[in-house]
Amino acid sequence: MSHLHLPDGVLPVWLWASGLILAIFIAWLFSRLIRREDLTRRLPLLGMMAAAMVLGASVEIVPIAYHVNLTVATGILLGPYLIFLVTFVVNFLLALFGHGGLTVIGLNTLILSIEGILGYFFFRVFWRISKRIIPSIFLATFLALSLSTFFMIGVVRLGVDHYEELLHSHEEKGLFEFKLLKEKDHQPQEISDKVNFRRFVSIVLPLGFLGWLLEGAITSLILRYIYRLRPELLRLTDERGNG
Amino acid sequence: MVQLSYLDYLALEGRSFLHRLSPKWKLLGMGFVLLWIVLPRNLHAVILLYGILLFLFLLSRLPLRLFPLTFYPLLFATLFIFISNFQIQFILLVFLKVLSGATGVVILLGTTPYPFLFQTLERFLPSIFVTALFLTYRSLFILLKVLEETQHALYLRGGFQWSHPIRSLTNLSNAFGHLIIVAIDYSEKMYEAMKLRGFKNKVHYRGE
Numbered sequence: 297m298s299h300l301h302l303p304d305g306v307l308p309v310w311l312w313a314s315g316l317i318l319a320i321f322i323a324w325l326f327s328r329l330i331r332r333e334d335l336t337r338r339l340p341l342l343g344m345m346a347a348a349m350v351l352g353a354s355v356e357i358v359p360i361a362y363h364v365n366l367t368v369a370t371g372i373l374l375g376p377y378l379i380f381l382v383t384f385v386v387n388f389l390l391a392l393f394g395h396g397g398l399t400v401i402g403l404n405t406l407i408l409s410i411e412g413i414l415g416y417f418f419f420r421v422f423w424r425i426s427k428r429i430i431p432s433i434f435l436a437t438f439l440a441l442s443l444s445t446f447f448m449i450g451v452v453r454l455g456v457d458h459y460e461e462l463l464h465s466h467e468e469k470g471l472f473e474f475k476l477l478k479e480k481d482h483q484p485q486e487i488s489d490k491v492n493f494r495r496f497v498s499i500v501l502p503l504g505f506l507g508w509l510l511e512g513a514i515t516s517l518i519l520r521y522i523y524r525l526r527p528e529l530l531r532l533t534d535e536r537g538n539g
Numbered sequence: 540m541v542q543l544s545y546l547d548y549l550a551l552e553g554r555s556f557l558h559r560l561s562p563k564w565k566l567l568g569m570g571f572v573l574l575w576i577v578l579p580r581n582l583h584a585v586i587l588l589y590g591i592l593l594f595l596f597l598l599s600r601l602p603l604r605l606f607p608l609t610f611y612p613l614l615f616a617t618l619f620i621f622i623s624n625f626q627i628q629f630i631l632l633v634f635l636k637v638l639s640g641a642t643g644v645v646i647l648l649g650t651t652p653y654p655f656l657f658q659t660l661e662r663f664l665p666s667i668f669v670t671a672l673f674l675t676y677r678s679l680f681i682l683l684k685v686l687e688e689t690q691h692a693l694y695l696r697g698g699f700q701w702s703h704p705i706r707s708l709t710n711l712s713n714a715f716g717h718l719i720i721v722a723i724d725y726s727e728k729m730y731e732a733m734k735l736r737g738f739k740n741k742v743h744y745r746g747e
Contacts, residue, residue, distance in 0.1 A: 303616050303637040305576040327667060335667070336739070340729040343674025344722035347682045350675070352715070369719070385671045389679075392648065394612035394641040398573055459629075495621050514712050521716030529723065 304397030308458035311451070316402030322409075323384055330377045342378055345370045346385045353390055367408050368415030368437040369515050373522075373529055379412035380405070407448050415440035423532060429523050430516045437512040445504045449497055456493055543679060546645075549601060550652045557599040557650040562659040565651055572643040576636045582628065585635040592642040601649045609641040674729075678722065685721045689714045 327335070345366075352366040371379040387404040390396055396404055418436035426432055522529055550558070557565070575588045596606070616637045620630050647656075653676055661669045693714045700707050 303576075303612060303633060304573055304640045305578075305636040306633060309577060323668070324665075327665075337730060339671060340674060340678075340726035340733065341723060342671055343678045343729075344682070344726040345719070346671070346675040347678035348715075348719055348722055350679060351682055351686060351718075364715075366715070373719075381668070381671055384668065385675050388672060389675060392644055394609070394637075394644060396612075397576075397640060398644075399577060492621065499621050513708055514715065517709055517712030518716040518719065521713050522720060525716075525720055526723070 304399045306397075306459070307400060307403070307451075307455045311454055311458075312399045312403055314402075315400070315406055315451075319384065319402035319405040322406075323380055326377045326380050335378075338374070338378060342374065342382055342385075345374060346382045346389070349382065349386045350389050350393075353386070353395060354393075364511050364514055365408065365411065365441075366515070366518075367412040368419070368433075368440050368511075369518055371412030371416040371440075372419050372433070372436075372519065375531075376413045376416050379416070380409045383408040383412060403451055407444050407451070410447055411440045411444035414443055429520055433516040433519050434512040437515040438508050441508040441511060442504070445500070445508075449500060452496065453493060543683070546605070546648050547653065549605075549649050553600065553650060555598065555600040555650065557595065557646065560650075562651050562655045565647055566656075566659055569643055569647050572639065576639055582632050582635070585632060585639060589635050589639045589642070592639055592646065595646055596642060599646055599650050601646070605645060605649060609638060609645050612637045612641045678725070681725055682718060682722055685718055689717055692717075 349366045349370055352364045354363070367379070367383065370382055374382060384401070384405045387396065387401045387408065390404075391398045391401050415436050418439050419432055422432035422435050423429070519530065572588065572592070576585070613634060616633055620633065654673075657669050657673050657676075660672070693710055696710050697703065697706060698710065
């Protein structure tokens with residue numbers, strides 16, 4: 297749910313352009329912070345996890361318009377620096393498949409990275425406290441997803457003025473004006489409706505809540521499966537808990 | 540997602556004018572389409588763009604069975620219409636922008652083999668990003684094959700049934716867990732093979 301499924305041309309240019317610039321800057325910064333040989337060694341894993349995320353995103357749970365992101369699982373497996381590059385690649389590919397616009401790649405990357413990075417750190421904290429794998433992952437995923445959804449809502453809120461302009465766009469001249477289809481005596485309709493941001497939030501949050509629970513459960517079970525078979529992948533240096 | 544290999548096949552085997560056009564021009568064209576989608580607030584301008592893209596789709600001689608792919612993003616755009624108080628003008632504008640973007644992308648992917656696409660992208664984007672993109676795209680085909688096998692295993696264990704939600708959730712999660720572990724195994728083998736061939740953070744393309 298935290299993934300912005302907005303198409304191109306809906307968000308204002310300043311918003312998606314600043315998101316893109318910020319995402320590129322953070323990607324550049326993180327690529328400097330990670331050791332070169334570590335990046336080379338983990339590039340194939342990065343590719344595989346990104347592919348798993350793309351596949352997860354393509355499985356739509358239709359009744360609640362939700363799909364699993366696997367961002368928290370990937371964040372826990374790859375760490376906070378690489379998750380940023382993964383989400384950048386995933387969003388680029390998803391946009392090519394029509395899943396979100398190409399222009400919102402930067403914003404999507406920021407939102408999903410926040411989810412992955414928060415998930416990673418929450419998991420470390422909860423694991424240190426409880427030493428129980430399922431509750432730690434469930435809580436980390438639930439909290440990370442809910443916070444990133446609020447971040448997404450905040451991004452949509454920033455574009456409200458622009459949606460108002462779009463709603464009333466047929467009353468005024470746009471960048472391209474084609475008069476052929478317009479009648480000469482056409483009078484603009486009276487539009488009293490405004491952008492209904494509350495309705496958007498009231499739909500997103502309950503659906504999102506179901507999604508957070510579902511993804512929390514799925515991520516916990518996936519990582520429990522991995523913990524049983526390949527515990528070293530979770531890089532938990534402390535002694536193993538009772539799962 | 541399963542249509543991915545078919546799109547690749549069409550991009551390689553197609554013989555239309557658009558297939559022969561340089562990937563550089565096609566990417567520039569896609570950039571122009573995006574600009575056209577982003578800038579106008581006028582419904583007629585977007586209708587004109589969609590009309591041009593439909594014409595290009597026919598010109599590319601891509602099979603009509605690919606056309607429904609362009610409707611896929613509408614599924615996600617529907618949530619956004621609630622913000623508009625269901626105003627038909629706004630909904631049409633948003634939907635046509637979505638359809639235009641998706642049609643442009645299907646034409647691009649259906650007429651350009653992905654190594655050429657990534658090779659061209661490398662001129663504009665950092666090589667590490669394009670390498671990661673290339674590896675992800677390659678991994679998608681590997682994982683799709685694993686997913687197909689996993690689906691059989693999942694089916695034999697009861698698959699996904701709404702009447703047994705907990706068992707279904709466990710099955711689904713185990714399937715994804717298996718997918719990730721196989722992905723990690725493959726990635727380790729891929730890294731060893733790439734290292735033996737002298738990989739240094741960059742994929743080289745034929746002709747470079």
